[in-house]
Amino acid sequence: MTSILTNVAAMSALQTLRSIGSNMEETQGRVSSGMRVGTASDNAAYWSIATTMRSDNMALSAVQDALGLGAAKVDTAYAGMESAIEVVKEIKAKLVAATEDGVDKAKIQEEIDQLQDQLVSISQAASFSGENWLQTDLTAASGSEMKSIVGSFVRDEAGNVSVKKVDYELSTSTVLFDTGGDTGILDQVRDISGPSATLNINVGGVTSPVTVKSFTTDDIIASGLGASTFDGSYANDGTDNYVKVADNTWVLAVDQSTVPDQEVVYTDSSAGLWAVDIPGGQAALAATAVEQSVDNLDITAITTAEQLGNLIQMVDDALTMMTSAAADLGSITMRIDLQGDFVKKLTESIDKGVGRLVDADMNEESTRLKALQTQQQLAIQSLSIANSASESILTLFR
Template sequence: MTSILTNVAAMAALSTLRSISSGMEETQDRVSSGLRVGSASDNAAYWSIATTMKSDNMALSAVSDALGLGAAKVDTAYSGMDSAIEVVKEIKAKLVAATEDGVDKAKIQEEIDQLKDQLSSIAQAASFSGENWLQADLGGTAGTVAKSVVASFVRAEDGSVSVKKVDYELNTDNVLFDNTGAGGILDKTYNVTSNSVTLSVNTDGASAEVTVAAYTVDDLIALNATFTTNTTAAGKTTQLADAAGTFYVKIDDTTWVQAVDVTGTGQETVHDEGGTYYGVDTANLPASIAAPSSIENLDITGLTPAQLDAMISGVDEALTDMTSAAADLGSIGMRIDLQTEFVNSLSDSIDKGVGRLVDADLNEESTRLKALQTQQQLAVQSLSIANSSSEVILSLFR
């Protein structure tokens, strides 16, 4: 049936044109924005995931910046510590030179004073962004100061988030100067011990590491010990006793330690003499003596040879602490470098994952757009043909 009131063909053509125009609008939006999911109405689930991950990626970007700042702090502290080690090595060498008979200690002290000033300059200069890890307010030998570097941003399975950090504790073993006490490596006085050895001793089932005085036979002879007992096992001397009844037990080919009769106590024995057991005398620890001064206050002009020896040992102990601190800083620096690489890689992976969810395939969209443009032209032509049918009806009334 032909009607001038209802043009079914035109209505169908118009509906098709509207559908094509809607498709073209959606495709043009994807082409212009580059996004397949640009809003929640496009795909609520993907949009939600992408929005959350983009937020996390921004946090990771901040973490990357923080890691860069942390790396700068650690590198600054390490450079300062490394330079300070070289200066303390020079001080140790000057002390060794001062042990020579007839040497001018005053002249050596002048050189040491310059080296001490250099140590102070290094510690003060090793600061980055207001952070100085080579000098701190420890408040004495028991103080610590916690430092940390942001390492990562983590979202757990339950959706909770947290910031992970690399911790580093400033204490008396890794700070050069303590601003509020004598607790730094360079401003504290080290205790040095006589020749000693560390043994594992089990007393009544409880094992512990103990440090006891160690002797050679020459050492014991130098102590004017007259040995009244000489017990052997398998042809080797294993126990000696002096006139005062003090026993010494052999623990290796050259080392002897003071022993005590501990029969029946359950203590680990170092010698069995027919049922009489001798273990390490843990109450007789090696004597500790204090070095004459800290490195900061070092003055060798009035030191005796024995004091010089103690000072050399003290400086060597300081070098050990400094070397250990530098190694710790180096390890943290390496960890920060690795974490920086990981964070950057993780950020790239998140970008790729989000892209797979929401990015438009422009090859596909351009092909679809071309097809829709052709369809639009055909739909317009079809609508034009449908509208011209009314003119045909008009000719019937002529």
Template structure:
């Protein structure tokens, strides 16, 4: 049936054209934006995930900035500590030189004064962004933190992880609290070297701590050394004017006594006389160094006081070296975290892209096809609309 009121062919062609136009709008939006999912209406699940991960990436970008700031603070503190170590080494060398007979201690003290001023300058200058980790409150009340990461847990909760660096008597050079607790302004208690050994007596082992000596100290006592080898075991004995010492490890000797017939396991056999550890030779009590490094004044010091001061400086060097190692480890961790955050950011960007980015090759092909379909649909609609004109010929 042919009707002038209802053109079914035109209606069908118009519906097809509308569908093609809608598809073209969608495809053109993807081509122009480069996104397959640009709003929640495109794909609510993917859009929600992508929005959340983009937010996390912005937080990670802030973490990267914070890591850079933290790395600068750690590097500044490490540079200052490393420079201070070199200066304290020089001070130790000056003190050793002062032990020689006939040296002018006044001249050496003048050099030490210059080195002390340099330490003060280093500690004051080791500041970044208003923070100084070398010249601070060393009472243990201050902890410095460096942002390390932004974490989203499985339950959706978020948190910021930090690396803590507590400032205390073991890593602060100068104590600003006035308590003289810093490495350079505190007085060290100097104790004799000791070693803990397991001594076997009648089959029963007991841990004992005795005074330890170096081979240089024994040589200074004009000791004579003998070696005895039994099977695969070699032991050494030193005789310093009738006082005997046995070697217990690569670095330490301890005072020895004749343990023949006592039940104590011998450490050295010398011509049928068995020597073991003198368990009664406990380390002497600790004594305080004459002064801190910041207040060194060697004029008028006795040789014993000078030796104690050198030992105190050596202990300070040990603390400074340990603090520098901690700062170096912290700097390495921050550097590794920076690399990880950079890779994590790239991975998140890549993952979000897989969810929402448009495949431009596919979209361009689809757009070309839709343009062709649109032209055909327009032509089809034109043909359908012209069919009503045929009816006029029936009335001519």
């Protein structure tokens, strides 16, 4: 049936043309954007995954930047520690040279003074972005302070995210100088006086060899000594003998032949001690009380070969701790490099994965667009033919 009111062929051709136009619009959008899934309406699942992974990739990019900053901090600390190790090696060599008989210790000390100043300079200069890992206030930090470097961004299987960090502890074994006290590797004071000092002390007219075991006296207070003799240097309470080694500092003198291992320290608490004179006793004892640190050691204050040997051992112990700290910094540097490479590869892998989900195949889309253009031209011609079909009815009325 032919109708001039309802042109079914034209309606069908128009519907086809509209469908082709819609497909062309979609294809042109993919060609222009390069994406097969550009909005949630294209494919909600793929769009959601791609959006989440792009967000994670931005976080990983921030991790890469943080790794670069962390690497700079570690490299600065390592460079400072490495330089400090070389300086401490020089100090150790100077001390060994000082063991030679007849050497001018004052001249050697002048060189050591310069090396000590260099250690301070290195420690102060080893700072990056306001952080110095070679010196800090360990006292305020209760003995240790944790430094962290952002290492990675992780999303687990449950969708929970977290930032993993690489930690490095600033402690008495890794910090060169404690700015709030003296617990660093180089400013930690150590006793190099040796195990004891033996003196001949006159006790009741009889000279006996005695051994003084310790010189640390701040926290032990004498009580109830009931002294019977006192002259400012020696005291006896009727049972034990005590020697004054400093102001308000008294040490129990032990007879080597009876109790060689006893170690007791007393501090005078205005107990009114009495004693007899001991010529040279106090000075001889005070000379053995030697406490030094690497940053302020003074070989001119050394009186015995044993003390010099203990001083060399002290510097070598500090060198061992510095070497261990440098090794820790080196291992962190290696880990940061490895993590940086991994984050870079991970970012590229995520980009590839997202691309497989949402990127358009340009070869396929361009071919499809060409075909749609051809279909559009044919649909237009079909619509034109369908519209002209009703005109043929006029011939029936001629």
